[in-house]
Amino acid sequence: MGKRVLLIEDEPNIIQAIGFILSRDGWTVDTHADGKTALAEIARRGPDLVILDVMLPNRSGFDILQDLRADPATEALPVLMLTARGQKRDRELAERYGASRFMTKPFSNAEVLDSVRELAGS
Amino acid sequence: MIGFNVLVLVCLAYAALLFVVAFAAEKRAERGTVGWLRSPLIYTLSLSIYCTAWTFYGAVGYAVRSGLEFVTIYLGPTLVMVGWWWLVRKLVRIGRAQRITSIADLISSRYGKSTLLGVIVTLLAVIGTTPYIALQLQSVSLSFSVFSAEGGAMPDFEALDNTALVVAAGLALFTILFGTRSLDVNERHHGVVTAIALEAVVKLIALIAVGVFVVWGVAGGPAEMMAQIDASKIAEWQLDGGRWATLIFLSAAAFVCLPRMFHVMVVENADERHVAVASWAFPLYLFAMSLFVIPIAVIGLSVLPGENPDLYVLTVPLALDQDSLAMLSFLGGFSSATSMVIVAAIAVSTMVSNHIVMPIWLSARQGGASMSGDVREVVLLSRRISIGAVLALGYLYFRLSGGGAALAAIGLIAFAGVAQVLPALLGGLFWRGATRRGAAIGLTLGFAVWAYTMFLPSFGDSFVLSAAVLADGPWGIGWLRPHALFGIDGLDPVVHAVFWSMVINSSGFFLGSLFSFPAPLERLQGAQFVNIDDHVRNAPGWTHSPAEAEDLLIMAQRILGPAEAQAVFEAEARAQGKAGYLPNPSPDFVERLERQLAGSVGAATAQAMVAQITGGASVSVEDLLAVADETAQIMEYSSQLETQSQELSRTAAQLREANEKLTQLSIQKDAFLSQISHELRTPMTSIRAFSEILMAGPMSEADQTRFSTIIHDEAIRLTRLLDDLLDLSVLENGEVSLNWQDANLHSVLDRAVAATSSMDGERPLAIRRDARAEDVALVTDPDRLAQVFINLIANARKYCDAEAPELRIEVTSGEAGVTVDFVDNGAGIPKASQSMIFEKFARLTDQGRAGGAGLGLAICREIVAKLGGDIGYLPDQGGAAFRVTLPAAQAKAAE
Incomplete structure (x- = not known):
C-alpha cells in the first residue's frame, strides 16, 4: 500500500481521530489546518487522496475544491468532503463543484475508511 | 293719378305672384329637384328679411332726424357676416346636427333640453316680435293712406285700421298655407324662402330706382347731389361715440338673436357653404340698400319740408308725379313688411307651438298619449293657431298703440329685447361650464332690466309706469329710476338700457353658471355644442338611410323596454305587409313612435331623438345614449378601481414589508441553525470517532488515556455550548x-x-x-x-x-x-x-x-x-x- 492522504482540517481532535484511523490501516497521513495555503500544500505533497473540510480558517473548502477541479493537474484527484453543517445546500454545492464524495460529521470510522479505500482504489 | 282701387288690384296681383312663386317652389322641392332653390344666392337674399319696412321707409326718416346714425343698423350685421361668419357657421352646424327648429329650441337644447328656458326665450320672442309686426302693419297701412290722400279722400283712421286688418289676415293666410304645409323634420319651407327671396329683389330694385331717380332725375347728377347734401342740415349732424357703439352692438346681436333672422340663417340653411358666400354677398346687399338713403332724405327735405320723413321714399316720387316709380316703391315697402311678418310669424309660431302648446297638450294627455289621436295634426293645428295668434297680437298692438310715434322707436326696443338671449347663446356655444341655471338667471334678469328701463317706459307715463316713477323712481328711490339706474344719470336711454341689461344679464349668467352644476344631459349637449366643429365637417342633407328603422328600434327599446318596443315595431311591420321587426320608417310610423316615446321621456326629448335618427344627423341617439351610459359606468368603475388599487398597493406594501422581515428572519434562522449544527457536530465527531477507536480494541495505556481525555473534554465543550445557548436564549427573550x-x-x-x-x-x-x-x-x-x-x-x-x-x-x-x-x-x-x-x-x-x-x-x-x-x-x-x-x-x- 503506502498510499498518501492529505487531511485538510482545523479541529485538532478530529485530525487526531482520522489520522489514527487511517495510519492504523496503513496510510501515510499528512495534515494541514489552513484554507489559504491548502492548494500549495496539495501541490507540494502530491497526495493520492484529499480529505477536505468545508469550514476552514481563511478560505472555504468549496473554493479550494473549485480551484482543484479547474487545474488539469488535480482535476481527477479524489476529494472526500467533510462538513459539520450537514445541510442539503452544502451537499448540492459539493456535488456541483465536483467532490468525489461527501460526508457529514459525525461519521463512523468504518465509513471513512471504506470511502478512502474506495476512492483511492478507483 | 293712381286710385285706391288700382292700388288694391296691384297689391292683390303682387300677392298672387308670391303665391304662385311659393307654390311652384314647393312643387319643385317635392319632386326632389331642389337645384337653384338651394343656391347661396337664395340664402343670401332670404337673409334680407333683416331689412323690414322699418329700414325701407324708416332709414330715410332716421337719416333726416339723426344723420348717418342709421348706418349702425347696417354695420352690425355687416360686422357679424364679415368678421364673425364662423360663428354663423357654427350655429348652422349645431342647427343641423341637433335639428334645431328655433332660437328657443337652440337655447333649450343646449341647456339639457330645458323646457323652462324654451318658455323664457319664447316669451321674450313674442314680446319682442309683436310690436315689430305692428310696425309693419302700420307702415303698410300708412303707405296705403298716402295713395288715398293723393286720390283726394282724407285717410280716416277707420280705413287705416281696416287696411291693416286685411293685410294681417292676408299674411296669416299666406303664412299658414306655406309655413305649415307639412310637418317637416327639417323645418324647411322652400316656397316661403323663394318668395321672400323674390321680395328681397323687389325691395332692393325699388329703393335703388327711387335713389337713381332723385340723384339723376331731381338733383341732376352725383356732383350736384353731393353739393346739396353738403348744404343740407343732415351734414351738420354730430357723431355720438357711445350711442354708435351701442347701436352697432345691438344690431349685431339682433341679427343673430332675432327669431326671424335665426330662422332664415340657421333653420332654413341648406348647406353651410352658403354662409361663406353670404358673408360677402349680404354686406353688399346692405350696402346697396343704404347707398341712396341720404340722397332721398336730402331731396325729400327740399321737396316736401315738414312732411313725415318716414314716407319720403313714397311721397317724393308721388310729389314729382312719378306714379309708376311710386307704385314700385310702394311694392318695395309692401315686400319688406310682408316678408318680415311671414318669417317672423313662422319662427315665433314654431316656438310657441313647440315650447308652450305641445308640452301642455302632451302633459294634459299623458295617460292616453299612445292610445289614439294624430299628433301630426295637433302640431300643425297648433302652429296654425299660433300664426293666427301672433298676427292677431300684432294687429291688436297696432290698434291699441294708436299707430302713433311710439311705434317708431319700437325697432331698437325689440332689438334690445331679443339681444338678451345673446349671453346664453354665446356662452352656450363656447363655454362648457355654462349651465341651465345660469342661463335662466341671466335671461330673467336681462329681460327684467330691459322691460323696466326700455320696454315699459316706451309706453309713456300712462301705462304701468307712472310719471312719478319715471321721474323719481319707484317709491321715490332715486337710484331705481328707469332711465338712471344706480344713479348713473345723463346717459342716452338706449345706451343706458342696453348697458345695464347686458351687464346684469351677463353677470347673472356667469355667476349662476359658476355656482351651479350641470345635469348629465346638459353636459353632453354642452360638449356637442361647444365642440361641434370637431364633429361635423359638412353635414349631409336629409337622407333616408337603410339603418334608420333598426336605429329607431334600438332607441325605442332603450326607452320603452324591449318587449313593448318590439311589439310596436312588429305590429307596424305587419300592417305594412312585411315580416320581422323592421317596418319602413314612414312619416306616419315615425310620428306614432315619437308620440309613444313622448309618453316616456317628454315631448322635447322624444322629438329631438327621433329627428336625429330620421334626420341623418352626424351624432346618433345611440351614440348619445352610449356615451351617457358609458360615461356613468366608466366613472363608477374607475372610482371602484381606484379604491381597489389603493387597497391593493397598501396590502402589497404590507406584504412586501412582512416578506422582507420573514426573509431576513429566515436567513438569520438558517445561519443560526447552520452555526449551531456546526458547533454541536464538531465535538460530537471527536467523541464518536474516539469512542469507536476505544471500542475497536486493544491499545496502549497511554493512547487509551489520551483518547478518553479527548472524549471528556469534548463532552464538556458540548455542555458549555448548550449552557451558553440557553443563557443567550433566556437573555434575548427577556425572560431573565x-x-x-x-x-x-x-x-x-x-x-x-x-x-x-x-x-x-x-x-x-x-x-x-x-x-x-x-x-x-x-x-x-x-x-x-x-x-x-x-x-x-x-x-x-x-x-x-x-x-x-x-x-x-x-x-x-x-x-x-x-x-x-x-x-x-x-x-x-x-x-x-x-x-x-x-x-x-x-x-x-x-x-x-x-x-x-x-x-x-x-x-x-x-x-x-x-x-x-x-x-x-x-x-x-x-x-x-x-x-x-x-x-x-x-x-x-x-x-
Whole structure:
C-alpha cells in the first residue's frame, strides 16, 4: 500500500481521530489546518487522496475544491468532503463543484475508511 | 293719378305672384329637384328679411332726424357676416346636427333640453316680435293712406285700421298655407324662402330706382347731389361715440338673436357653404340698400319740408308725379313688411307651438298619449293657431298703440329685447361650464332690466309706469329710476338700457353658471355644442338611410323596454305587409313612435331623438345614449378601481414589508441553525470517532488515556455550548430575572479574576489593577456583572498573543457613570472584524484555540444592556481593548 492522504482540517481532535484511523490501516497521513495555503500544500505533497473540510480558517473548502477541479493537474484527484453543517445546500454545492464524495460529521470510522479505500482504489 | 282701387288690384296681383312663386317652389322641392332653390344666392337674399319696412321707409326718416346714425343698423350685421361668419357657421352646424327648429329650441337644447328656458326665450320672442309686426302693419297701412290722400279722400283712421286688418289676415293666410304645409323634420319651407327671396329683389330694385331717380332725375347728377347734401342740415349732424357703439352692438346681436333672422340663417340653411358666400354677398346687399338713403332724405327735405320723413321714399316720387316709380316703391315697402311678418310669424309660431302648446297638450294627455289621436295634426293645428295668434297680437298692438310715434322707436326696443338671449347663446356655444341655471338667471334678469328701463317706459307715463316713477323712481328711490339706474344719470336711454341689461344679464349668467352644476344631459349637449366643429365637417342633407328603422328600434327599446318596443315595431311591420321587426320608417310610423316615446321621456326629448335618427344627423341617439351610459359606468368603475388599487398597493406594501422581515428572519434562522449544527457536530465527531477507536480494541495505556481525555473534554465543550445557548436564549427573550442589589465594583472584579485564574490549563496572564479606583458603589446584579468580566478576562487569557500576556483593568467613575476598560498587550482585533465581534458565533481564530462556541461576547452584550450599560471595543489601545460602561449608582438608585 503506502498510499498518501492529505487531511485538510482545523479541529485538532478530529485530525487526531482520522489520522489514527487511517495510519492504523496503513496510510501515510499528512495534515494541514489552513484554507489559504491548502492548494500549495496539495501541490507540494502530491497526495493520492484529499480529505477536505468545508469550514476552514481563511478560505472555504468549496473554493479550494473549485480551484482543484479547474487545474488539469488535480482535476481527477479524489476529494472526500467533510462538513459539520450537514445541510442539503452544502451537499448540492459539493456535488456541483465536483467532490468525489461527501460526508457529514459525525461519521463512523468504518465509513471513512471504506470511502478512502474506495476512492483511492478507483 | 293712381286710385285706391288700382292700388288694391296691384297689391292683390303682387300677392298672387308670391303665391304662385311659393307654390311652384314647393312643387319643385317635392319632386326632389331642389337645384337653384338651394343656391347661396337664395340664402343670401332670404337673409334680407333683416331689412323690414322699418329700414325701407324708416332709414330715410332716421337719416333726416339723426344723420348717418342709421348706418349702425347696417354695420352690425355687416360686422357679424364679415368678421364673425364662423360663428354663423357654427350655429348652422349645431342647427343641423341637433335639428334645431328655433332660437328657443337652440337655447333649450343646449341647456339639457330645458323646457323652462324654451318658455323664457319664447316669451321674450313674442314680446319682442309683436310690436315689430305692428310696425309693419302700420307702415303698410300708412303707405296705403298716402295713395288715398293723393286720390283726394282724407285717410280716416277707420280705413287705416281696416287696411291693416286685411293685410294681417292676408299674411296669416299666406303664412299658414306655406309655413305649415307639412310637418317637416327639417323645418324647411322652400316656397316661403323663394318668395321672400323674390321680395328681397323687389325691395332692393325699388329703393335703388327711387335713389337713381332723385340723384339723376331731381338733383341732376352725383356732383350736384353731393353739393346739396353738403348744404343740407343732415351734414351738420354730430357723431355720438357711445350711442354708435351701442347701436352697432345691438344690431349685431339682433341679427343673430332675432327669431326671424335665426330662422332664415340657421333653420332654413341648406348647406353651410352658403354662409361663406353670404358673408360677402349680404354686406353688399346692405350696402346697396343704404347707398341712396341720404340722397332721398336730402331731396325729400327740399321737396316736401315738414312732411313725415318716414314716407319720403313714397311721397317724393308721388310729389314729382312719378306714379309708376311710386307704385314700385310702394311694392318695395309692401315686400319688406310682408316678408318680415311671414318669417317672423313662422319662427315665433314654431316656438310657441313647440315650447308652450305641445308640452301642455302632451302633459294634459299623458295617460292616453299612445292610445289614439294624430299628433301630426295637433302640431300643425297648433302652429296654425299660433300664426293666427301672433298676427292677431300684432294687429291688436297696432290698434291699441294708436299707430302713433311710439311705434317708431319700437325697432331698437325689440332689438334690445331679443339681444338678451345673446349671453346664453354665446356662452352656450363656447363655454362648457355654462349651465341651465345660469342661463335662466341671466335671461330673467336681462329681460327684467330691459322691460323696466326700455320696454315699459316706451309706453309713456300712462301705462304701468307712472310719471312719478319715471321721474323719481319707484317709491321715490332715486337710484331705481328707469332711465338712471344706480344713479348713473345723463346717459342716452338706449345706451343706458342696453348697458345695464347686458351687464346684469351677463353677470347673472356667469355667476349662476359658476355656482351651479350641470345635469348629465346638459353636459353632453354642452360638449356637442361647444365642440361641434370637431364633429361635423359638412353635414349631409336629409337622407333616408337603410339603418334608420333598426336605429329607431334600438332607441325605442332603450326607452320603452324591449318587449313593448318590439311589439310596436312588429305590429307596424305587419300592417305594412312585411315580416320581422323592421317596418319602413314612414312619416306616419315615425310620428306614432315619437308620440309613444313622448309618453316616456317628454315631448322635447322624444322629438329631438327621433329627428336625429330620421334626420341623418352626424351624432346618433345611440351614440348619445352610449356615451351617457358609458360615461356613468366608466366613472363608477374607475372610482371602484381606484379604491381597489389603493387597497391593493397598501396590502402589497404590507406584504412586501412582512416578506422582507420573514426573509431576513429566515436567513438569520438558517445561519443560526447552520452555526449551531456546526458547533454541536464538531465535538460530537471527536467523541464518536474516539469512542469507536476505544471500542475497536486493544491499545496502549497511554493512547487509551489520551483518547478518553479527548472524549471528556469534548463532552464538556458540548455542555458549555448548550449552557451558553440557553443563557443567550433566556437573555434575548427577556425572560431573565435580575437580582438588583448594592455592590462594590472592586469585589465583583475580585470574584471574576479569581474565577478565571482557577481555569484549567490556561496560560499565565498578568493582571494589573488599581484597587482605589475600583472602589465604586453600584446598584447592579453582581453575579451577572461578574459573568461579563469573567468572559472578558478569559478572552484575554485565550487570545492575547504577547510573549508575556498582560491585562490592565482601568476604572474611571464620573457623573455619567462608571467605565471599566480591559486592555491587553496583544495584537488586538483587526479593524475589519471589530464591528462583528459581538455577533453570535463570531470567532476570529481557529477552532482549537478558541475552545468556545463564539457566544461569549454576544452574551456579554445582552447582560450589560440588561444592566442599563453598554459594552464596546476601544480601537488603537495597543492591544485588544473592551470598555464596559455602567450607570452611576445614584442614577440607578433613583430609578
